[in-house]
Amino acid sequence: MKNNGLVSGLVLLTIGLVCGILLSVVNYFTAPIIKEVEDAIKYAALEEFYTLANYDISEVSGEGDFGTIFIFKEKGTETINAIVYTVRAQGYSDSTKVEMLIAVNSDLTVEDYKVVSQQETTGFGADIVDNDFNVSVIDDLSGFDSVSGVTKTSNAIKTCFTLVGERIASDLGGGLNE
Amino acid sequence: MNNKDNFFKGIIKENPLFVSLLGMCPSLAVTTSFENALGMTMGVFFVLVLSNLLISLIMNNKKLAEMVKPVRIPVYIVVIATLVTIVEMVMHAFTPALYFSLGVFIPLIVVNCIILGRAEAFASDNKPVASLIDGAGMALGYGLAIMSISIFREFLGKGTLTIWGDLQLNLNFVFDFLKIEPIAMFVQPVGAFLTFGLILAAITAIANNHKNKLAKEVKNNG
Numbered sequence: 414m415k416n417n418g419l420v421s422g423l424v425l426l427t428i429g430l431v432c433g434i435l436l437s438v439v440n441y442f443t444a445p446i447i448k449e450v451e452d453a454i455k456y457a458a459l460e461e462f463y464t465l466a467n468y469d470i471s472e473v474s475g476e477g478d479f480g481t482i483f484i485f486k487e488k489g490t491e492t493i494n495a496i497v498y499t500v501r502a503q504g505y506s507d508s509t510k511v512e513m514l515i516a517v518n519s520d521l522t523v524e525d526y527k528v529v530s531q532q533e534t535t536g537f538g539a540d541i542v543d544n545d546f547n548v549s550v551i552d553d554l555s556g557f558d559s560v561s562g563v564t565k566t567s568n569a570i571k572t573c574f575t576l577v578g579e580r581i582a583s584d585l586g587g588g589l590n591e
Numbered sequence: 592m593n594n595k596d597n598f599f600k601g602i603i604k605e606n607p608l609f610v611s612l613l614g615m616c617p618s619l620a621v622t623t624s625f626e627n628a629l630g631m632t633m634g635v636f637f638v639l640v641l642s643n644l645l646i647s648l649i650m651n652n653k654k655l656a657e658m659v660k661p662v663r664i665p666v667y668i669v670v671i672a673t674l675v676t677i678v679e680m681v682m683h684a685f686t687p688a689l690y691f692s693l694g695v696f697i698p699l700i701v702v703n704c705i706i707l708g709r710a711e712a713f714a715s716d717n718k719p720v721a722s723l724i725d726g727a728g729m730a731l732g733y734g735l736a737i738m739s740i741s742i743f744r745e746f747l748g749k750g751t752l753t754i755w756g757d758l759q760l761n762l763n764f765v766f767d768f769l770k771i772e773p774i775a776m777f778v779q780p781v782g783a784f785l786t787f788g789l790i791l792a793a794i795t796a797i798a799n800n801h802k803n804k805l806a807k808e809v810k811n812n813g
Contacts, residue, residue, distance in 0.1 A: 428670070
C-alpha cells in the first residue's frame with residue numbers, strides 16, 4: 414500500500430481520538446473526587462476562621478486579582494455576617510503571586526488571614542506564612558507590620574489587604590452578585 | 592537476550608539515571624523526600640511499562656506500522672501524554688498531598704527522555720512482552736536511583752525519612768549523637784547535584800575496579 418501523508422495523519426487522528434475517549438472516561442471517575450479534595454482543602458482553611466456549621470456559605474467567583482469569595486450568612490437569615498476573600502498580589506516571585514485568604518466581619522474587623530499559596534524565596538518569603546501583620550480593621554493599615562528583609566513580599570500582603578479594603582463596603586452593601 | 596537479562600539491564604548495566612544520565616532534571620528536583628521519589632517512581636513505572644507495551648503493539652502490526660512510521664514521534668507523544676494525564680488525574684484524586692508536592696514534574700514525565708527513548712530505541716523494534724519487561728526494568732532502575740538519592744538527601748537535610756504520608760522515621764537521634772544539626776543544604780538544589788555527583792563517583796569507581804579486576808584475570812589466564 415502506498416503511504417501518503419493523509420493516511421498517516423488519519424491514523425494519528427484516530428489514535429488521538431481513542432486517547433481522548435480514554436481520558437474522558439478516567440476524568441468521569443476522577444473529577445468528582447478531585448472536586449471533593451479541593452473543597453476539603455479550601456474549607457479546612459475556612460474552618461480555621463469560623464465554625465462552618467453555624468453559617469450558610471455561598472461562593473462567588475472574583476475577577477482580576479480576586480479568586481473565590483465566600484459569603485457567610487448566619488443560618489436561616491439573609492444578613493451577611495462575614496466575607497472571606499481569596500486575593501492575590503505580586504511578590505518577589507515573578508511566576509507565582511502571593512495568594513491569601515482574608516476573613517472580614519460585617520463590622521470591618523479582620524477575623525483572620527492566611528497565606529495559602531506562595532513561591533517566594535525559601536527561607537525569606539516563607540517567613541510570611543505565619544507572620545502577624547498587625548491588621549485588625551480592614552480599612553486601617555496604619556499599623557501594618559512588614560517583615561524585615563522581605564519588603565516585596567510584605568508589600569504584596571499589604572496590597573492584598575488594600576484590595577479587600579477598597580471593595581468590602583460595597584460588597585457588604587449587596588455589591589456581590591450571587 | 593532472555594527476559595531476565597532484559598529486565599535486569601535497566602536496573603544495573605543500563606540504568607537510565609546513573610549510566611545513561613537520562614531524565615536528570617525531574618530526578619534532582621523531586622528527590623527532596625523519599626515519599627516524592629516513591630510517588631515519581633510509581634508514575635514513571637505506569638507510564639513506561641504501558642507506553643512500551645502500546646507502542647510495541649502498534650509497531651508490531653505490519654500494516655499499522657507502515658502507516659504510523661512517518662508520524663511515529665507524534666504518535667509516541669500522544670500515547671505517552673495520555674498515560675501521563677491519567678497518572679496526573681489519579682494522583683490528584685487519590686494522593687493530593689503527593690500531587691501538590693510533585694507539582695509540575697508530573698506533567699513533565701511526558702518529555703522525560705527515558706520514556707521517549709525506550710519507545711524509539713526498544714519498543715518500536717521488539718515484541719510486546721519484551722518491551723513490557725524492558726519498560727519495567729528501566730522504570731525500576733530509574734526508581735531505585737532516585738530513591739537512593741532521596742534517602743541521602745532527606746536524611747542528611749532533614750534528619751527524617753518520609754515513607755508515605757504520616758509514616759515518617761525520625762532519624763534525628765543520629766545528629767543528636769553527633770551533636771550537629773541536619774545539613775539543610777542537602778534538600779536544596781545544590782544538595783541534589785552534590786549527592787548525585789557523589790553517588791555517580793562511587794558507582795564509577797566500583798565499575799572501574801570491577802573492570803580492572805576482570806582485565807587482570809584475563810591477562811593472568813593468558
